[in-house]
Amino acid sequence: MSSETDFLLAVEGLSVSFDGFMAVDDLSFYVDQNEIRVIIGPNGAGKTTVLDLICGRTRASAGSVKFRGRELTQLREHEIVRAGVGRKFQTPSIYEDLSVFENLEISFPRGRSVFGALMFQRDIKVKSRVQEIAEMVFLDGLLSERAENLSHGQKQWLEIGMLLIQEPRLLMLDEPVAGMSVSERKRTAELLHRVIRDRAVLVIEHDMGFVADIAHRVTVLHQGKVISEGSLEHVKEDPKVVEVYLGH
Ligand SMILES: Nc1ncnc2c1ncn2[C@@H]1O[C@H](COP(=O)(O)OP(=O)(O)O)[C@@H](O)[C@H]1O
Ligand SMILES: [Mg+2]
Structure with missing residues (x-):
């Protein structure tokens, strides 16, 4: 059993509300070194907001983000970059x-x-x-x-x-293969498997073929909360996940 400090990233009780609406609600998850973690969930689930909270673009109203044992929630964006967190937005800059x-x-x-x-x-x-x-x-x-x-x-x-x-020791990507061709997606998957030798990767993704190619573990978000977590096979069979996706 590993202790909390063994995780590269430990997100605990993380919350933020926009005008009283809880976009991220008491969220906890843990990412290991050398792991590719994928966050999936319907539109508006809070996925992008989670990355915004980790990289300091949005300030948490509660909870903690520990990265290599260091608390990030009080740091500014550039300090979080310097601490080793790289974040790619949906549109290339x-x-x-x-x-x-x-x-x-x-x-x-x-x-x-x-x-x-x-x-x-x-x-x-x-x-x-x-x-x-x-x-x-x-x-x-x-x-x-x-x-x-x-x-x-x-x-x-x-x-x-x-x-x-x-x-960066943690690379965060928001829908990196949106608009890519099939062969570009395959190469992107290869790329991610290569880069995790020295780091972990946290990816938001919709494309299930790509998720199957890259994910070590999947975290499913719905209404700002984790509703399921584990291998892609595991979360796909989870009745809570099926309900969210079919009801959508
Ligand atoms: N800066 C913001 N101000 C107000 N509402 C926001 C802001 N950012 C996100 N939201 C709201 O929070 C919810 C989650 O958004 P988002 O994290 O972008 O979802 P996802 O990436 O899963 O589609 C949405 O209802 C969105 O409208
Ligand atoms: Mg998003």
Whole structure:
């Protein structure tokens, strides 16, 4: 039996209300190191709000978010990023007029300022890191291409690359394969299986084929609460889940 501190992410009793409406209601769940967790649930279930609460975009009215043992609910968004949480929104926020290389380069975390010879060493390090990440997100053949010329799926990968270059310990993705082709979805699944070697991934997803390809465990949200959790096979058979999806 593992103690609470073994989890990478421990969400407990998390709540937020908007004008008296409980969008997230006393929510608890735990994510392990190296885990791909998928959150599913009908529209308006509170899925995006959960990510907003974890990354500090929305402030919780109650509850706690512990990440590597550290409480996040009182931190500001940039402090949460620095603590190791990377979050991708539904619409890609890449720089359309910059190249793939430049998009990745500007996302490389800036350390303390360095000068002269050290600057040169930093350039080498950044270049090799950009190359490594570009390979990981299937864009190494497109480093000098302007981002606006990428396909929708490639833009999504670029943004994932821009997060990965910051080496988050938790990567959160909101519907990453929406609008992707079947082959792009397959490659995205491959990508996620590769990146969890060094981190955990928390994904919101509707596409059940994709969920089946990636999920170690699934958390089902309905009206801001967890109604079921476990393997995809387990939650699919759960009468509470069937009712929510059929009643929808
Ligand atoms: N900033 C906000 N202000 C007011 N209501 C919000 C806000 N964010 C989300 N909501 C409401 O909270 C509920 C959950 O929304 P959301 O988390 O986006 O659901 P999901 O991502 O599961 O579709 C919805 O009813 C939505 O209208
Ligand atoms: Mg949403």
